[in-house]
């Protein structure tokens with residue numbers, strides 16, 4: 376019982392610590408509830424998403440959000456860090472074990488910030504980066520004009536071959552020789568095939584450049600042994616934790632080089648960030664723990680098998696898939712043979728409760744707002760429990776919606792309605808978050 380003079384009624388005080396969101400802020404609560412039902416009743420095909428476990432959600436929504444610390448475990452600027460030190464040490468140990476590397480920084484707030492930390496560690500403004508072109512599947516943070524990376528560094532690009540949609544390593548080597556970058560980046564957001572890290576290493580060595588691999592999309596597959604391991608080849612590896620790794624929003628930087636590790640630690644704090652998001656950091660530790668379990672390998676194997684099934688069904692329906700298929704969770708559909716653009720198709724699919732994104736395809740002549748492609752992924756559906764049969768069905772639904780649009784791009788209501796009920800049927804068989 377408190378005798379503090381400034382607390383004259385215990386009611387408001389207790390309400391502050393006990394009222395749930397639905398009482399305290401019904402507007403925001405209602406929007407979150409609507410988002411939950413959207414997630415329940417739509418099939419999510421966006422490649423940069425996944426569904427976290429209830430345990431990860433618990434950690435993310437925990438009181439760790441209250442704590443401020445700066446620095447690293449054992450060397451914090453603020454007191455009271457005993458338990459968050461323990462959490463961060465566990466997260467680091469799990470990241471190192473999972474990716475078989477010597478050093479891990481688990482503090483980056485996002486994948487972009489993990490990349491920035493590497494740039495701050497290894498480059499001076501004005502130095503040169505060689506990265507994958509955006510329309511070949513690269514990422515904004517690898518040197519897009521509008522991004523800090525493109526404004527502070529001089530950017531050269533490599534891309535994919537027109538013939539087979541796969542990385543043109545000869546061209547990458549020529550670009551490296553001509554532009555002499557300090558840093559080469561392998562990895563992207565819309566490239567569906569395995570990268571040949573030894574080829575990137577050779578190119579980097581031929582000009583004395585460093586090699587960074589951004590495995591944001593395929594980190595989970597690397598952890599599960601379903602994708603080549605970049606760590607033996609790269610000087611430094613970055614990733615997000617919320618795509619195929621199936622955890623919370625955030626980033627990691629991994630390396631086996633002690634000099635780079637020390638520079639990255641300094642770059643993350645105090646170079647770029649203040650306090651890490653400790654609730655996210657705890658949730659990262661939980662998801663890394665999940666990824667160390669055998670069930671996660673089973674999940675990743677199914678992700679790849681499901682993506683392959685979806686891509687085969689799409690090809691059988693007369694659609695073109697860039698590079699003819701996929702080795703990962705994601706694929707790029709080329710819509711030009713149907714005379715359609717990505718924006719029109721993505722909107723029609725969304726009305727049919729299939730969420731995905733329009734995406735540029737290699738050598739796209741359409742703008743980023745229109746595009747000639749769609750990017751699809753099996754990662755979220757596989758988390759729900761979808762197997763080959765469900766992804767085959769999803770491929771048939773997508774094919775039917777696209778054929779409806781090809782017949783009449785202005786009027787696809789009937790097909791969308793049929794698709795919506797087929798989608799709901801699948802969703803109801805695979806419920807998510809039953810106690811929310």
Ligand SMILES: *Cc1c(COP(=O)(O)O)cnc(C)c1O
Nearest residue numbers: 485486487514563564589591615
């Ligand atoms: C998603 C992604 C990122 C960035 O992630 P944010 O967390 O959104 O900053 C970085 N690199 C690649 C290749 C990505 O796909």
